[in-house]
Amino acid sequence: MLRILRAFAWMRWRVLMNSLERTGARDTVERLSLAIEQIGPIIALALLLPSAIGLAGLGTYAGYWLPGPDRVVVFDALRVLLLIASGFCVLGPLLMPSMERTNTVRLLLLPIPRRTLYVAHAASAFGDPWVLLAVAAVTGVSAGLLLAGAVVAAALALLAGASIVMALVGLTTLCASLLHLVFRDRRRGELLALIFILVVPILGLLPSVMGPQSQTREERRAERQARAERRARGEESRNERGIRIALRAYGFLPSELYVRTTREAAHGEHRTAVASLAGLGLSAGILHAFGILSFSGLLRSPGSSARRQAARTTWFDRGRIPGVSRATMAVARAQLCLTLRTPRGRSMLLSPLLVFGMFAILLRRNAGVFDAGFATLSNGLGLATVSAGTCLLAILPFAVNQFAIDRTGLTLVLLSPLGRRELLVGKAIANGVLVSASTLFCAAASWMLLPGGHPALWINLLLAVAATYALAAPGVAALSAVFPRPVDLNSIGRGSNAHGAANLLGLLLFAAASVPSILVTLVATGLLRRPVLAPILMLGWFGICWLSSGVLFEAAALVFDRRRENLGLQR
Amino acid sequence: MDGIDLAVPTGSFFGFLGPNGAGKSTTIKCLTGLLRPSSGTMRILGLDPLADAVAVKRRIGVVPEDLALFDRLTALETLTFVAEVHGLDRTIARDRATDLLQLMDLESAGSTLVTDFSHGMRKKLSLAAALLPAPRLLFLDEPFEGIDAVASRQIKDLLQSFVARGGTIFLTSHILEIVERLSTHIGVIAGGRLVAQGPIEELRAGASGASSLEELFITLVGGDTRAPVALDWI
Numbered sequence: 001m002l003r004i005l006r007a008f009a010w011m012r013w014r015v016l017m018n019s020l021e022r023t024g025a026r027d028t029v030e031r032l033s034l035a036i037e038q039i040g041p042i043i044a045l046a047l048l049l050p051s052a053i054g055l056a057g058l059g060t061y062a063g064y065w066l067p068g069p070d071r072v073v074v075f076d077a078l079r080v081l082l083l084i085a086s087g088f089c090v091l092g093p094l095l096m097p098s099m100e101r102t103n104t105v106r107l108l109l110l111p112i113p114r115r116t117l118y119v120a121h122a123a124s125a126f127g128d129p130w131v132l133l134a135v136a137a138v139t140g141v142s143a144g145l146l147l148a149g150a151v152v153a154a155a156l157a158l159l160a161g162a163s164i165v166m167a168l169v170g171l172t173t174l175c176a177s178l179l180h181l182v183f184r185d186r187r188r189g190e191l192l193a194l195i196f197i198l199v200v201p202i203l204g205l206l207p208s209v210m211g212p213q214s215q216t217r218e219e220r221r222a223e224r225q226a227r228a229e230r231r232a233r234g235e236e237s238r239n240e241r242g243i244r245i246a247l248r249a250y251g252f253l254p255s256e257l258y259v260r261t262t263r264e265a266a267h268g269e270h271r272t273a274v275a276s277l278a279g280l281g282l283s284a285g286i287l288h289a290f291g292i293l294s295f296s297g298l299l300r301s302p303g304s305s306a307r308r309q310a311a312r313t314t315w316f317d318r319g320r321i322p323g324v325s326r327a328t329m330a331v332a333r334a335q336l337c338l339t340l341r342t343p344r345g346r347s348m349l350l351s352p353l354l355v356f357g358m359f360a361i362l363l364r365r366n367a368g369v370f371d372a373g374f375a376t377l378s379n380g381l382g383l384a385t386v387s388a389g390t391c392l393l394a395i396l397p398f399a400v401n402q403f404a405i406d407r408t409g410l411t412l413v414l415l416s417p418l419g420r421r422e423l424l425v426g427k428a429i430a431n432g433v434l435v436s437a438s439t440l441f442c443a444a445a446s447w448m449l450l451p452g453g454h455p456a457l458w459i460n461l462l463l464a465v466a467a468t469y470a471l472a473a474p475g476v477a478a479l480s481a482v483f484p485r486p487v488d489l490n491s492i493g494r495g496s497n498a499h500g501a502a503n504l505l506g507l508l509l510f511a512a513a514s515v516p517s518i519l520v521t522l523v524a525t526g527l528l529r530r531p532v533l534a535p536i537l538m539l540g541w542f543g544i545c546w547l548s549s550g551v552l553f554e555a556a557a558l559v560f561d562r563r564r565e566n567l568g569l570q571r
Numbered sequence: 572m573d574g575i576d577l578a579v580p581t582g583s584f585f586g587f588l589g590p591n592g593a594g595k596s597t598t599i600k601c602l603t604g605l606l607r608p609s610s611g612t613m614r615i616l617g618l619d620p621l622a623d624a625v626a627v628k629r630r631i632g633v634v635p636e637d638l639a640l641f642d643r644l645t646a647l648e649t650l651t652f653v654a655e656v657h658g659l660d661r662t663i664a665r666d667r668a669t670d671l672l673q674l675m676d677l678e679s680a681g682s683t684l685v686t687d688f689s690h691g692m693r694k695k696l697s698l699a700a701a702l703l704p705a706p707r708l709l710f711l712d713e714p715f716e717g718i719d720a721v722a723s724r725q726i727k728d729l730l731q732s733f734v735a736r737g738g739t740i741f742l743t744s745h746i747l748e749i750v751e752r753l754s755t756h757i758g759v760i761a762g763g764r765l766v767a768q769g770p771i772e773e774l775r776a777g778a779s780g781a782s783s784l785e786e787l788f789i790t791l792v793g794g795d796t797r798a799p800v801a802l803d804w805i
Contacts, residue, residue, distance in 0.1 A: 330655035409641030
């Protein structure tokens with residue numbers, strides 16, 4: 001078994017090193033693009049060793065002072081770190097497909113017993129940075145206890161450390177296997193991916209939406225008093241009961257069991273420490289038992305499946321924009337299909353609507369005013385403006401990677417009798433249609449929910465979005481040509497993201513392109529104090545942007561032409 | 572690639588052969604405009620593919636090695652896309668698409684996304700997309716790989732009738748029997764260099780009467796000089 005584990009470890013090490021060393025770049029620009037992509041992992045790798053040493057040091061410090069009567073803040077920090085590591089064990093396999101560790105079909109072809117396969121599969125979790133850091137921290141704590149002369153406590157802490165690491169490994173293995181089981185059915189996987197992409201960014205706003213409506217100071221005081229009275233009577237509300245149950249369940253998390261074992265052992269309560277340690281060992285065992293079950297399920301039927309997906313084709317050759325060639329429209333339609341038929345693409349349309357919905361609820365609950373700290377949203381026009389900005393930014397992952405997302409489809413495009421301008425404009429039209437659809441919906445819904453504001457300013461907003469997009473579109477096309485990144489648009493995390501540099505520069509580009517529109521609006525409303533003039537001035541600015549984009553698209557087409565070989569060969 | 576001096580007669584069925592990694596696909600990529608050669612000149616149907624790229628692409632059809640398909644389009648949408656970028660009349664395009672899907676046995680999969688296709692189905696669709704605009708020259712990179720026997724037979728017949736009507740085919744394949752049966756001319760590339768080209772019979776006669784294309788090919792690429800490796804441990 002050891003030989004097999006060593007072979008797996010060597011294979012993973014070589015895969016990592018080869019991905020950093022042998023990029024297969026064709027020229028300097030591609031080498032630069034790939035180097036920027038690898039900066040993150042290289043920095044993370046470089047920081048891993050000092051971080052581990054630092055954490056081991058902190059662990060030793062915490063362990064040394066833990067037998068004393070005072071509260072050790074560093075130990076509390078390590079407790080949080082272990083909790084975060086547990087979170088990463090769940091999210092890691094989901095968000096970082098590059099860390100995918102199970103190609104079960106390939107593994108099944110090897111003459112390895114399934115038991116050993118599970119061990120090899122689980123052992124790969126030791127390569128996760130959060131597990132490595134957890135190992136350093138818990139080892140440090142045991143060393144600290146030993147230095148403080150608490151030998152039994154050190155031994156118990158060491159056992160607890162081994163158990164929590166095994167629990168983290170079990171959790172990672174279980175989550176990775178479950179994820180594969182879910183994603184094995186492509187349709188189910190796509191649905192889950194879409195839900196996840198949409199839900200995660202919204203979670204941050206949930207407390208504000210679900211929380212109580214804004215109250216006066218008197219109302220808050222009365223509520224506090226009522227709560228205290230209920231507590232005095234020994235009653236508790238449904239919320240309080242929920243919190244109490246959640247806190248009790250939280251106490252059974254492996255990270256909490258580790259903290260309890262170590263703390264009790266350090267304070268000489270060895271019997272209770274052993275009980276906590278047994279609980280921790282049991283939780284690690286349960287996680288591995290479920291891990292083995294799910295991994296066995298995966299091995300029994302490792303192939304992916306999906307009902308063949310049919311799609312409506314009636315609209316594909318219909319609809320024209322005056323002055324736009326059929327070839328350009330075909331490119332735009334292909335791009336729209338790609339967007340509307342992948343989870344990441346659908347999220348581009350749906351996430352701005354979700355953000356709009358959240359802000360709309362906040363505004364309705366707070367009598368039309370939402371104070372975000374740095375800015376206050378006080379009417380429908382403000383809501384529409386925020387939503388329009390979200391709509392523009394939502395298309396960024398596609399807009400700044402508009403060629404690479406086609407994958408082999410781009411070869412079909414490059415083999416077709418298409419002018420380079422037709423291709424670029426086609427892509428820009430598709431992205432523009434998406435921005436327009438979501439912006440128009442959000443603006444109309446904002447106006448219906450919270451009418452008010454000068455009608456001219458509503459028109460001004462739509463023109464401002466159009467001007468910003470027209471000005472930025474050629475730039476994002478050029479960024480897509482220089483920084484392409486092959487992506488899997490069914491993926492949830494990093495796998496579907498555009499190139500980091502393209503994303504950042506694209507964001508700055510959109511921000512810069514919106515500045516003149518903001519200034520035009522401020523001049524009309526602030527300086528001239530004539531809101532009615534805003535759409536007229538903005539129309540003029542839109543005209544300038546439209547004409548400029550014609551010239552800028554020529555420049556972007558030149559950039560594309562220089563990079564077409566690299567784009568055509570990138571997969 | 573180095574020193575490729577290739578001439579493909581119009582109306583010929585040209586088999587382009589070579590060992591793995593010899594440069595067959597790279598040659599096709601250069602000829603179809605996916606790669607720009609560092610030096611040299613090319614003429615395709617009398618046009619310069621670098622200077623008149625769009626004009627050349629209007630006249631050629633390509634089945635590249637990676638099949639060049641949009642994953643998220645259906646078979647019918649893929650063909651519609653090709654028809655639209657070639658500016659074909661919509662009624663004609665629809666009729667041709669129906670014929671091609673029928674020929675490739677993809678009628679029932681017309682509204683299925685390409686991502687759900689098997690490798691063989693993708694290959695057939697890629698071939699259908701290449702044929703749809705009725706090109707005068709076809710570049711086919713391993714077109715029979717992964718295709719079932721029935722479809723393979725139909726495609727071979729179709730390609731032969733395409734050549735009989737004056738079309739030209741530039742085909743790479745490792746299945747030498749197919750090349751031998753279909754091709755009128757062959758070119759052989761090894762290590763990035765063209766080692767032979769011309770009508771099959773002439774080349775066979777030149778290679779002291781090789782009895783089959785396989786024998787001729789092995790002689791040309793120097794396969795017969797390689798010392799045999801005996802894997803006694805098998």
